[in-house]
Structures are given as structure tokens and as C-alpha cells.
Amino acid sequence: MTSNNDVVVTGLGATTPLGGDVASTWDALLAGRSGVTPLVGGFAERFDLPVRIAARLAVEPTEVLPRVEARRLDRCEQVALVAARQAWADAGIGDGDVDLERLGVVIGTGIGGAMTLLDQDDLIEAGGLRKVSPLTVPMLMPNGPAAHVGLDLKARAGVHAPVSACASGAEALAWAWRMLKSGEADVVVAGGAEACITTITMAGFIQARTMSTRNDDPERASRPFDVNRDGFVLGEGAGILVLEREDFARARGARIYGKLAGIGTSSDGHHITAADPEGIGQSRAIAKAIQVAGVDKADVGHVNCHATSTPVGDVIEPLAVRRAVGDHPVLTAPKGNHGHLLGASGAVEAITTLLSVRDGIVPPTLNLDDQDPRVQLEVVTGEPRKIDLIAAVNNSFGFGGHNVSLVFTQA
Amino acid sequence: MSNEDIQKGLAEIVEEVAGVEAADVTVDKSFVDDLDIDSLSMVEIAVQAEDKFGVKIPDDELANLKTVGDAVNYIASNA
Numbered sequence: 001m002t003s004n005n006d007v008v009v010t011g012l013g014a015t016t017p018l019g020g021d022v023a024s025t026w027d028a029l030l031a032g033r034s035g036v037t038p039l040v041g042g043f044a045e046r047f048d049l050p051v052r053i054a055a056r057l058a059v060e061p062t063e064v065l066p067r068v069e070a071r072r073l074d075r076c077e078q079v080a081l082v083a084a085r086q087a088w089a090d091a092g093i094g095d096g097d098v099d100l101e102r103l104g105v106v107i108g109t110g111i112g113g114a115m116t117l118l119d120q121d122d123l124i125e126a127g128g129l130r131k132v133s134p135l136t137v138p139m140l141m142p143n144g145p146a147a148h149v150g151l152d153l154k155a156r157a158g159v160h161a162p163v164s165a166c167a168s169g170a171e172a173l174a175w176a177w178r179m180l181k182s183g184e185a186d187v188v189v190a191g192g193a194e195a196c197i198t199t200i201t202m203a204g205f206i207q208a209r210t211m212s213t214r215n216d217d218p219e220r221a222s223r224p225f226d227v228n229r230d231g232f233v234l235g236e237g238a239g240i241l242v243l244e245r246e247d248f249a250r251a252r253g254a255r256i257y258g259k260l261a262g263i264g265t266s267s268d269g270h271h272i273t274a275a276d277p278e279g280i281g282q283s284r285a286i287a288k289a290i291q292v293a294g295v296d297k298a299d300v301g302h303v304n305c306h307a308t309s310t311p312v313g314d315v316i317e318p319l320a321v322r323r324a325v326g327d328h329p330v331l332t333a334p335k336g337n338h339g340h341l342l343g344a345s346g347a348v349e350a351i352t353t354l355l356s357v358r359d360g361i362v363p364p365t366l367n368l369d370d371q372d373p374r375v376q377l378e379v380v381t382g383e384p385r386k387i388d389l390i391a392a393v394n395n396s397f398g399f400g401g402h403n404v405s406l407v408f409t410q411a
Numbered sequence: 412m413s414n415e416d417i418q419k420g421l422a423e424i425v426e427e428v429a430g431v432e433a434a435d436v437t438v439d440k441s442f443v444d445d446l447d448i449d450s451l452s453m454v455e456i457a458v459q460a461e462d463k464f465g466v467k468i469p470d471d472e473l474a475n476l477k478t479v480g481d482a483v484n485y486i487a488s489n490a
Contacts, residue, residue, distance in 0.1 A: 066430070067430065068428075068429060068430030069430075130458050130461070131458070133455065134450075134451040134452075134454040134455060135451055135455075
């Protein structure tokens, strides 16, 4: 097996409800901390929303970015830039190390600049056209996070922005993998960003009956696989990875976290929001990713699940895992800690899956007190589980029936 | 309002919008060539200047305001 065009991960960056970087996010996951807090005042009170909890960023991006730069960016673009700069610095790529025409960027978002759209609508209602910012369109366009990171790095191999709801971040990594495999780029900066804790997105999710209303106990509200789960908790954040062709990374002496060994995508063709109840589309994505990675199913010891804490969704994914992999993988579901980061979740969870493989440790699933009997696989709870991993799968599924699975292996 | 007051007020807007230090916003400076202000920021600056000084700055006039001095003079004669 030739290894020189394998895809390796050399840089990580994140800003999440658990911490302002990867280390603090990972520590919080291992320690079983929650990033969910009450939503006090503001639109939640004004519109008497039945949901009064959210997983907001631990560190405001405006504390990290220069003021003038921040004011030209939607919040989802701010978090993308914060995480991308961390990842780029972490990868240690110096000036001139990569031909900019061989550097790509792929960053997805599920919603894009919803806050900008709402803010600017308020301004035109109050003061007319002249009050609307000339930056409105670049702030609300869903390719904004990718475009701004691309500009920051002067990337010229292509800047792309897949949009597939809650699979966007994972799809960005799949797209990056393809760019590297096809030879279009030597290095690709990829991931997902989301920041839409706003009136209209929350109202829409509430009306779709998808959100937890456990307002009196925010830290216990997101409880994937638990029999008493009642919906997801909306979060915000970004996760960005620097991916490289292995020969390129080795030649520059890069520190390698592990490999994105395989990707698998599929679509359900079933319903606009509900997953196929048998999880057939999901299992096809998982099986493809494992096949592409060339790993033995028996070596997939862990699955980092999409499980969002909704009553319907959480029981489907384990069916798909059993069909595609078997009964041996142990599961975890990090949304119990950081809520559902929508288009960022696939990227943030790809980072934690990769760290599980590298360090041989799987974080526990928070708030899983009483496992739903329909979830017939072992889920890590309580303490982190030490387990030597050859390979692990990370799943992301999105409204629209988008399924993306990623396989990470040791370097 | 004196030209000095207009310049001072304009410099505050330029600093807020584009991050250029107010002290650098002097009458001889070109918005684009010296202060590195792009066309989008110029629109923001014009809108804020309209509110602050009670003037109208139509787009065809805005295009003629190359330097800080041009803008100060326009505001002084139209406010």
C-alpha cells in the first residue's frame, strides 16, 4: 500500500461552548463538563420562547479578533477565522512552505449569517435603505466563513463552502480529502462554523419540535441516548483542521495527529427533516468510509456519534452502526456537553474523534443516566474510557437527508 | 462648525469604521491610496457623516471625495 497520498491532519483549531481552543474543549469533554447555560432576557423573553437554554461560546470572538476586523464579519465568520488561525499556527506552516496555488480552503456552515440578516432587516425597517451596511451580503452569504479564511491565508487552489445543514462541517472535510486525493492541492484548511442563536432559527427549530425545553436544568438538557431526552440544545462554534498530503507533510517535518483515512457520503431520499427510520442511508455512508479507508471493520473500535438528543434521531444511528460496523464499537456523543453546533458539529467532533484515536481515550457521554433500550450498543458514560484504537468513525447527518462519515486512523 | 471640527468628527468616523488612527486622518490624505479604505467602508463612512453633520452625500458626489480635505470642504459647504 502506497502511503504518500494519504491524507494527514497536522493542525487543529476550535472555539466552542466548552472552551476557546482545542485543548480546553477536549479537557472539558474528558472532565464531563457542560457548555449549556440559561438564555436570560433578550429575544427569548420578548417572544416568550419555550426554550430558554443554549450552548454559547466560552470565549467571545470579539475578545480575540481586532475590533475593526470583527465589525466587518458576521459572528459565524468570526468563529471560523478564530479557529482557522489557531489551526494554521498549530500546523506550523511557515511563509513559503506551501505554494499558495496549492493551498485550498473548504469551510461549511449550516445556516450562515442569520444574525446579520436579522440585524440589517431591523435597520432597514427603522431607518430605510441608507442604514443597511454595504457589508451585508458578504456577512450573510454562507460561503462567507470560507471566503474570509481563504483571504486571510491567500489560498488560491480553491475556496469552497459545502452547505448540508448539520453535516456541513463533515462534508467540508470530505471535500478537502477529495482535493488532496485528486492532486488539486497540497494543503487544505477545512472545517465548519456556525453562530445562529437567534430569534428566527430558534423559533423555527422550536416549531419543528426538535429542541429540549429542560429550562430548569440547562446542564442536564442535552442527553444523547438517554431515555428521558427531549430534544437538542442549540450551540455555536467552529472547528478547523489543517489537512495535508502525507508526503508533503513528512517532507516539511510536520507533526502529524493522525490520518483522515476515508470518507463516505450518502443521501437518504426519504424526508426533508427525518432520517430514514432504519438508518439505511447512514449505514451506507459509514460502510463506504470504512471501505475507502481500507480498514477492517474489526479495527473500528469507536464511533463518535451524531446523536443530538432528539427522541427520534438517537435510536436510528445505532442501527446504522450495527449494520455497517458490528456490535463491537463503543460509542460516545459529545453533544451532551457542547450541544448541537449544526454546521460546525461535524468538524469539532472530527477533532475530538481524532484525539481519541491519537490518545487512546474516549470521552464519556454526558447526562446518559438511563440508556434507551433501543440503543443496543455500548456507550461510554461516567469516566473516560481508555481504549487502544486503530480506527474510529465520526458521523454527521443533516436535514435534507445528508449523511457523512469520516474514518480516522493513527498516523 | 469650523473645518477643524468637521475634520475631527470625520476622523472619529474613519477610526470607528476602518481602524485608521484619528490622528492620521489629515486633510492631505487620500482615502484609498493613503488610508487604505475600500469602497465598502467609504459607503459606511459617508452614511455616518450624513448623520453626524446633517448633509446629503449622493453617490456621484462621494466619488469625487478623494481626500479627507475634499470631504471636509464638501461637508462645510453643504451642511
